[in-house]
Amino acid sequence: MGNSWFSRWHFEKRETTSNLVLVMVPVLSVVIGLIFTGLFIALTGKDPLEVYLLMFDGAFGSAYGISETIVKSIPLLICALGLSIAFRMQLWNIGAEGQLYMGAFGATWAALTFPDWPAYQLLPVMMVAGFLAGGLWGLLPAIPRAYFKVNETITTLLMNYIAILWVDYLVVGPWKDPKSFNFPISPQFTEGAILPTLGTSRIHMGLVFGVVVALLLYIVLNYTRWGFEIRVSGESPAAARYAGMNYVKNILLVMFISGGLAGLAGMTEVSAITQRLQHGISPGYGYSAIIIAWLARLHPAAIVLVSVIFGGMLVGGYSIQTSGFSSTTVSMLQGAILFFVVGGEIFVNYRLVRGEKGGK
Amino acid sequence: MVEMINITKRFPGILANDRVSFSVKAGEIHALLGENGAGKSTLMSILTGLYRPDEGEIRIQGTPVDLQSPRDAVAHGIGMVHQHFKLVKPFTVAENIILGLKGIKEVYNLKSIDESVAQLSREYGLHIQPDSPIWQLSVGEQQRAEIVKILFRGAEILILDEPTAVLTPQEAKDLYKTLRKMADLGKAIIVISHKLSEVLAHTDAITVLRGGRSVGTVRTKETSEMELTRMMVGRPVMLETVKNPVNRSSKVLELHNLSALGNRGQFALKEINLDIYGGEIVGIAGVAGNGQRELAEVVAGLRAIERGQKKVDGNDLTLASPKQMIQAGVSYVPEDRLGTGLVPNLNAMENYLLKGVQRMPSGFINWKQVAQETAEVIKKYDIKVPNPKNPVKMLSGGNLQKLLLGREISGKPRLIVTMYPMRGLDVGAMETIRSLLLQERDRGAAVLLISEELEELFALSDRLAVLHGGEVMGVVDPHKTTFEDVGLMMAGKRMAAHG
Numbered sequence: 001m002g003n004s005w006f007s008r009w010h011f012e013k014r015e016t017t018s019n020l021v022l023v024m025v026p027v028l029s030v031v032i033g034l035i036f037t038g039l040f041i042a043l044t045g046k047d048p049l050e051v052y053l054l055m056f057d058g059a060f061g062s063a064y065g066i067s068e069t070i071v072k073s074i075p076l077l078i079c080a081l082g083l084s085i086a087f088r089m090q091l092w093n094i095g096a097e098g099q100l101y102m103g104a105f106g107a108t109w110a111a112l113t114f115p116d117w118p119a120y121q122l123l124p125v126m127m128v129a130g131f132l133a134g135g136l137w138g139l140l141p142a143i144p145r146a147y148f149k150v151n152e153t154i155t156t157l158l159m160n161y162i163a164i165l166w167v168d169y170l171v172v173g174p175w176k177d178p179k180s181f182n183f184p185i186s187p188q189f190t191e192g193a194i195l196p197t198l199g200t201s202r203i204h205m206g207l208v209f210g211v212v213v214a215l216l217l218y219i220v221l222n223y224t225r226w227g228f229e230i231r232v233s234g235e236s237p238a239a240a241r242y243a244g245m246n247y248v249k250n251i252l253l254v255m256f257i258s259g260g261l262a263g264l265a266g267m268t269e270v271s272a273i274t275q276r277l278q279h280g281i282s283p284g285y286g287y288s289a290i291i292i293a294w295l296a297r298l299h300p301a302a303i304v305l306v307s308v309i310f311g312g313m314l315v316g317g318y319s320i321q322t323s324g325f326s327s328t329t330v331s332m333l334q335g336a337i338l339f340f341v342v343g344g345e346i347f348v349n350y351r352l353v354r355g356e357k358g359g360k
Numbered sequence: 361m362v363e364m365i366n367i368t369k370r371f372p373g374i375l376a377n378d379r380v381s382f383s384v385k386a387g388e389i390h391a392l393l394g395e396n397g398a399g400k401s402t403l404m405s406i407l408t409g410l411y412r413p414d415e416g417e418i419r420i421q422g423t424p425v426d427l428q429s430p431r432d433a434v435a436h437g438i439g440m441v442h443q444h445f446k447l448v449k450p451f452t453v454a455e456n457i458i459l460g461l462k463g464i465k466e467v468y469n470l471k472s473i474d475e476s477v478a479q480l481s482r483e484y485g486l487h488i489q490p491d492s493p494i495w496q497l498s499v500g501e502q503q504r505a506e507i508v509k510i511l512f513r514g515a516e517i518l519i520l521d522e523p524t525a526v527l528t529p530q531e532a533k534d535l536y537k538t539l540r541k542m543a544d545l546g547k548a549i550i551v552i553s554h555k556l557s558e559v560l561a562h563t564d565a566i567t568v569l570r571g572g573r574s575v576g577t578v579r580t581k582e583t584s585e586m587e588l589t590r591m592m593v594g595r596p597v598m599l600e601t602v603k604n605p606v607n608r609s610s611k612v613l614e615l616h617n618l619s620a621l622g623n624r625g626q627f628a629l630k631e632i633n634l635d636i637y638g639g640e641i642v643g644i645a646g647v648a649g650n651g652q653r654e655l656a657e658v659v660a661g662l663r664a665i666e667r668g669q670k671k672v673d674g675n676d677l678t679l680a681s682p683k684q685m686i687q688a689g690v691s692y693v694p695e696d697r698l699g700t701g702l703v704p705n706l707n708a709m710e711n712y713l714l715k716g717v718q719r720m721p722s723g724f725i726n727w728k729q730v731a732q733e734t735a736e737v738i739k740k741y742d743i744k745v746p747n748p749k750n751p752v753k754m755l756s757g758g759n760l761q762k763l764l765l766g767r768e769i770s771g772k773p774r775l776i777v778t779m780y781p782m783r784g785l786d787v788g789a790m791e792t793i794r795s796l797l798l799q800e801r802d803r804g805a806a807v808l809l810i811s812e813e814l815e816e817l818f819a820l821s822d823r824l825a826v827l828h829g830g831e832v833m834g835v836v837d838p839h840k841t842t843f844e845d846v847g848l849m850m851a852g853k854r855m856a857a858h859g
Contacts, residue, residue, distance in 0.1 A: 236704070
């Protein structure tokens with residue numbers, strides 16, 4: 001190794017991190033992700049720039065595109081907000097997808113059990129049922145995490161599969177619509193179980209939930225005792241314990257709320273979009289939300305913005321299908337972005353310098 | 361064999377080694393003695409190629425060397441046995457030995473390696489079976505496996521970091537027997553330790569480090585526990601401290617036959633009996649690692665009490681949580697200022713709020729009020745905070761400590777527990793901390809001062825308790841006792857209480 005050109009580069013810890021760096025790292029990560037995915041698109045013989053323009057046009061180029069983008073961004077937003085609380089406490093909840101499915105299950109249970117109720121009664125009950133079901137699904141892995149330090153990354157991830165298969169079981173089994181010609185779907189919801197929409201578009205009340213939650217989260221994190229405890233616990237568990245904060249209780253509470261919000265996202269999806277429980281209600285919202293929360297550096301306002309961008313990527317992905325592309329190009333793009341965001345994280349705390357190590 | 365000349369190593373904000381010189385001859389067991397944070401580990405990390413010195417020179421057998429990496433150090437015959445062994449548990453001794461070794465063929469003959477390992481262990485009397493898996497071995501045997509590993513790599517200079525910390529007394533004795541044998545065969549042995557008695561019994565020479573500097577090297581035969589203690593804790597520059605006469609009020613803290621476990625599950629505190637009254641400072645002297653940290657944590661409610669009783673102002677708080685202890689008026693300035701006492705990435709205001717947040721009545725934070733209170737504390741104690749919005753990790757050690765202590769006394773506590781409150785501070789900050797502690801005492805608070813600087817303890821304490829092996833060796837009046845007596849108690853001699 002000796003004195004070769006490469007070995008002269010090394011990382012040095014930054015004493016401070018400027019706001020410019022904090023913004024540029026995620027922005028550059030997205031750009032590099034776009035270039036990286038573009039290379040693969042180019043390999044298939046298409047012009048990546050053209051494909052990206054097509055995606056952008058599909059997502060934001062028409063009133064329909066914009067409304068669809070917002071529709072897709074609603075579950076992303078609510079899930080990402082939930083995840084951001086857990087991530088703040090350094091709890092790596094990878095289970096938003098499963099918690100969303102459990103929320104959809106809880107809401108569907110309410111919708112099918114009280115079909116005759118009017119909307120003003122049934123919708124709140126569905127919301128509570130969805131939040132509770134998702135929250136309990138988040139709480140379950142939190143218990144071994146809090147008391148026995150069982151790694152929550154793995155447990156929350158594995159519980160996704162259980163939740164998804166549980167919903168699949170319900171729609172092919174006990175909750176299958178007898179009139180469905182054997183499609184794996186539950187009976188359609190009654191009128192009282194459907195969230196109101198904006199005019200004739202598919203944009204629904206869930207948007208209001210998302211924005212209200214973002215606002216609440218901002219207030220809670222910055223202006224309440226509990227929000228302060230979450231921030232301290234995330235920064236330094238030792239300091240949290242020292243300051244008399246109940247670390248174990250906060251783990252349980254945070255995971256419950258984190259899961260509950262994903263559950264609320266599940267409720268909005270079955271209530272407003274599918275209007276019944278069915279197989280595959282989420283194209284991976286819970287996973288995309290991880291990337292969103294991370295890109296937004298867990299800041300509620302930034303999460304709103306990034307969610308809309310990611311909603312646009314999904315819609316754009318569907319629109320390029322017509323020109324012979326698989327919409328999974330978007331999954332690849334998302335993966336590439338996450339990869340570079342996580343990789344770029346080192347530049348937040350370190351900078352690359354050339355020269356003698358520990359030099360004088 | 362090895363010479364380290366005028367080694368200086370700086371870390372951001374800390375001078376870890378300041379022109380330290382240190383040399384070891386072949387055939388000698390040389391101890392590196394000093395308190396935690398004295399710079400022993402940094403010095404040895406430089407010798408093993410982990411860090412590079414900012415200034416100074418290393419010579420091995422007279423030739424200057426530039427150790428760029430641990431691999432370089434190994435190539436120069438330097439090997440280290442770390443306190444936490446670096447062994448792969450499911451692998452056998454021989455497999456661990458060849459792990460990461462250069463010059464092993466893709467297809468190797470484990471049997472021939474087994475043989476050479478067995479021969480090495482016979483030669484040095486290490487008694488180790490090459491084919492036994494690590495997880496089956498006792499701690500002492502694992503340590504011997506580590507030693508064989510570095511010998512196999514051709515080490516001529518062996519460094520052992522706190523080698524007896526994990527051993528039983530019998531194992532420790534055997535270890536030193538082995539080390540002596542290796543020294544007789546021409547190896548140079550360096551032992552990092554802070555155990556006086558052990559170092560005196562088994563080494564040839566002792567170098568004492570304190571505060572990043574070398575205090576001196578002495579021949580073991582020509583020194584005594586007393587001299588070493590003095591070298592370790594330091595004596596000169598008695599700062600004149602003006603102290604009002606003690607004005608004791610009621611009993612604040614009562615510890616009754618209290619025992620608690622350490623992190624490794626052993627009893628770190630044994631049957632402690634200690635009372636502290638309002639208006640007095642009780643100092644705790646002792647070599648680090650004799651139960652001080654556990655004592656502080658027990659009082660702060662951060663460590664569970666196994667047996668015995670703890671009372672504050674007459675209320676039984678044996679089972680109290682950290683929150684309940686804070687509510688009972690117990691403040692704590694921990695050893696780990698940045699990370700436990702303060703949160704590095706939060707700003708001064710947020711750190712000031714750390715404990716006060718529990719008192720916010722509505723659950724909402726009034727940032728305006730917090731900003732105002734923080735500004736008052738910053739002004740009152742002359743804390744240099746360039747920008748109150750910046751994370752506190754950018755503050756200097758003295759300013760951090762003033763912020764931390766300022767916060768801890770802002771609630772007018774009944775009891776203040778401070779651990780090494782002046783460690784690493786400059787003279788000015790030290791003076792401030794001293795006078796703040798005395799002010800609190802005069803206000804009527806009880807102060808528990810844990811320190812390793814005897815002169816500091818003598819200057820500030822009204823009574824002085826000495827910890828050794830988790831037991832109180834005695835409580836003395838610092839005005840009626842000498843450094844020497846306290847030094848003996850720190851080494852494990854019991855004294856009749858006359859305080």
